[in-house]
Amino acid sequence: MKRPTSPRMPAFDAAHASPEQKVVLDEILSGPRGNLNGPFLGWIHSPELAQHAQRLGAFCRYRTGLPLRLSELAILVTAARWQAQAEWYIHYPIALQAGVPEALAEQIRTGAEPQFEDRDDALIYAFATELYEAKRVSEETYARTMERFGREVTVNLVGLLGYYALVAMTLNVFNMRAEGQNTLPFEE
Structure with missing residues (x-):
């Protein structure tokens, strides 16, 4: 399958935004992100979806x-699984700053067998990888995750993986790149 080489969405001009789009834009820009980098310029064409x-x-x-x-590690696993160029580009430096070892990130990016120094990193990787590959999580991995993180955080981990899969799908379908991105972490 031939992949597109340019974005599939027209450039968004905030000066011509609908009232619904302006509400979403204001909330995103005044929130913890403070920018529209990532899938938001795709989602903004459906303001209700963008808001949710x-x-x-x-x-x-x-x-x-x-x-x-651990959140950033889960996001990197997702970005690599989906080969989401912008998702990796945005989250890779955040993950390194948060303490994900550079060698581990590179192993995940290239699909090499990761070598873990931290048991929590290994658990997050196992959970995410099983869920993406088998569409399920084994009893052993589920039990270890519940024991380590508890019910609420385990539910939240599933939500995080699902959300970032949605982000990856959006970025891939609309061939979106991150602001300032001029290199691709995955082959096209």
Whole structure:
């Protein structure tokens, strides 16, 4: 399948935004993100979806109960699974700053067998990988995740993985790149 080489969405001009789009834009820009980088310029063409998705995203990114390192690791696993160029580009430096080892991130990006120094990292990777590959999580991985993180955070982890899969799908379908992105982490 031939992939598109340019964005499929027209450039968005905030000066010509509908009232519904302006509400979403204002909420995104005044929230913890403070920018429209990522899928938002795709979602803005459906303001109701954009509003729900950006609120879910703020929760999944900042309030799951997982340490930032583990959330960002789960996002990198998702970006690699979907080969989402912009998602990786945006979250890779955040993940490194949060403590994800650079060598581990590179192993995930390239599809190499990850070598873990941290048991929590290995658990998050196992959970996400099983869910993406088998469409289920094994009893063993589920039990370990519940024991380590508890019910609420485990539910939130599933939400985080689902949300970032939605982000990846949006970025891939509309061939979106991150602001300033001039390199691609995955082959096209």
